[in-house]
Amino acid sequence: MSDQTTAYTAVHGEKISLLRVLGPGHVWALGVGIVLVGEFMGWNFAVGKGGAQAALIACWVAGLLYTCVAMIDSEVTSTVAAAGGQYAQAKHIVGPLMAFNVGLFLVMAYTMLEAGNAITAGFLIQTVAGMAGFEAVHDKPFIVLTIVALAWLNYRGVFASLTFNLVITAIAFLSIIVLFLALQPWAPTLHRLDTLATGLPYGWLGVIASLHFGLWYYLGIEGTCQAAEEVRSPARSLPLGTMTGMITLLIAATLTWWICVGLMPWEYLGQAITPLFDAARLTGSVALMVLLFIGTIFSTLASANGCINDASRAWFSMGRDRYLPVWFGAVHPTYRTPFRAIVFLVPVALVFALGAPLDQVITFSILSGLLGYTFMSFNIVMFRKRWPVGRIKRGYVHPLHPLPAIVLLVLCAATYFAVFLGYGTQLLAMMSFYIIASAWFHFHRYRYVRRGDQFTMPWPRPQGY
Amino acid sequence: MAKQPYQPPEQSMAGQVTDSLLLLALVIGALFLPLWLGLAGGGKTTLELPEQTWAGMAQTPAMQAQWEQLGYTEETAAELIASRFDYSFSWGALALTALVIIAYFGFVFRFSEQEYREVIDEKFGKP
Numbered sequence: 104m105s106d107q108t109t110a111y112t113a114v115h116g117e118k119i120s121l122l123r124v125l126g127p128g129h130v131w132a133l134g135v136g137i138v139l140v141g142e143f144m145g146w147n148f149a150v151g152k153g154g155a156q157a158a159l160i161a162c163w164v165a166g167l168l169y170t171c172v173a174m175i176d177s178e179v180t181s182t183v184a185a186a187g188g189q190y191a192q193a194k195h196i197v198g199p200l201m202a203f204n205v206g207l208f209l210v211m212a213y214t215m216l217e218a219g220n221a222i223t224a225g226f227l228i229q230t231v232a233g234m235a236g237f238e239a240v241h242d243k244p245f246i247v248l249t250i251v252a253l254a255w256l257n258y259r260g261v262f263a264s265l266t267f268n269l270v271i272t273a274i275a276f277l278s279i280i281v282l283f284l285a286l287q288p289w290a291p292t293l294h295r296l297d298t299l300a301t302g303l304p305y306g307w308l309g310v311i312a313s314l315h316f317g318l319w320y321y322l323g324i325e326g327t328c329q330a331a332e333e334v335r336s337p338a339r340s341l342p343l344g345t346m347t348g349m350i351t352l353l354i355a356a357t358l359t360w361w362i363c364v365g366l367m368p369w370e371y372l373g374q375a376i377t378p379l380f381d382a383a384r385l386t387g388s389v390a391l392m393v394l395l396f397i398g399t400i401f402s403t404l405a406s407a408n409g410c411i412n413d414a415s416r417a418w419f420s421m422g423r424d425r426y427l428p429v430w431f432g433a434v435h436p437t438y439r440t441p442f443r444a445i446v447f448l449v450p451v452a453l454v455f456a457l458g459a460p461l462d463q464v465i466t467f468s469i470l471s472g473l474l475g476y477t478f479m480s481f482n483i484v485m486f487r488k489r490w491p492v493g494r495i496k497r498g499y500v501h502p503l504h505p506l507p508a509i510v511l512l513v514l515c516a517a518t519y520f521a522v523f524l525g526y527g528t529q530l531l532a533m534m535s536f537y538i539i540a541s542a543w544f545h546f547h548r549y550r551y552v553r554r555g556d557q558f559t560m561p562w563p564r565p566q567g568y
Numbered sequence: 569m570a571k572q573p574y575q576p577p578e579q580s581m582a583g584q585v586t587d588s589l590l591l592l593a594l595v596i597g598a599l600f601l602p603l604w605l606g607l608a609g610g611g612k613t614t615l616e617l618p619e620q621t622w623a624g625m626a627q628t629p630a631m632q633a634q635w636e637q638l639g640y641t642e643e644t645a646a647e648l649i650a651s652r653f654d655y656s657f658s659w660g661a662l663a664l665t666a667l668v669i670i671a672y673f674g675f676v677f678r679f680s681e682q683e684y685r686e687v688i689d690e691k692f693g694k695p
Binding site: 151198202308309374385427451525527528535536538541550551555 | 573574576583587592594595597598599600601627635637640648649657668671672673677679684688
């Protein structure tokens, strides 16, 4: 058992590691695949919190926040190329307790996003079945099927699951483009932006509040670096995959906003579960409805698939390092996947998907992501201070440091306030969870951790230590 | 000279199971306690609509057409149209929330620093 906690799993005397099989296309698919579902559901709650214009401002402000995240993450990840992504970064740059917290941020953010995806897929299938005359069809079996089937796919192997993601993500992205071109919002016939996109129902306070769900357009793009140990050329592939992923998402987010606010009253759009599918319904075209049904289902599957991949790798990494029971730190002897972590997280996702409303699940996912972005702004400053540029080899050096870190921290503070507006109780509940978990780690769990093993990069001693 | 490596105790299977279940209970509690206590969604309120007609709910003919195409009537749309967020808040609650977030990061960075020094000393030896 103890061998399973090191960087490899030993089977019959042979050391087995994760396979390095992924290229930049897979990195793009992993990042965009997780996030693209944010265009198909969830982003529109920003309309509910502040109105249509507020959601567009939130889209672009959140885009700036994530550009900072992508810049910072690309530099650190291209240097700390290890499974677990930000978790491995925190271990080498800040310390074990921070790493434990970052691991939890990742697991919580991705597992709840996975649950949100399954809820959406189940709801859409139920809706479409109802439209087709099958009112007895219920969403719950489809929620369970989505989570269990994708967990099985991940159990069987990372290459197959991420190649699957590459294909269905591309189809989902194309469905948005086709809907946009078919709708021709620049020559409005069906599209009524002038009459439907009303002003700011909550004033400028609503603009800040909408930033909460504005993060949903992009949440999870940082997941690209979870696969760092499985990428053939991390220094090239990770920054390339992440940056092209951000560009893809910025385009998709703007098109999605433009399509939806010109078709639906803001009161409906702000509470819809599947806004892009509803947009297709409003065109009256059966072909577009079928396409957006497929696009929405594919985007939820791609996202849930990527989430299982990322959450299980973070959980696996924590088990391997003894931050969690070592039993979780095992690699499957045949499929070479973190199979125990994958299986353990299935019931967690099911509990969330079957027992909580979508906006609550999304809020908890966003909060975990937000805590992770706050960490990143401190992390890059500490990284540059402990290993200044030139002292160790970096795959990528982001420009204008420390401006991106400062902008990121300011935008994170604004987003905490945005969550506080309307979801203050959930914010405090989540913070209580992380405080109790941190105390549990430092005062109990840390005694099982091998100190020296927490630093595995071939770097010189950090400055100041 | 490198410091003698710290040898952690081996954790029993029962201890591993207990730790896993404890974390699981914490995760589920964080999400479901606000729901079970009825505190989730407390930031929402319902508008008093003068009358449940499209005009009375401030819906233009263009909006009305879209509602109807989505399968809504004046009665079924009223609940969605009347639902609003209540952004009134007390400065005390905001200050408490900010304090909890800052205290959390302060706690994590402080104890991480302490643990990080042990890691670096064991990896590179005492300076």
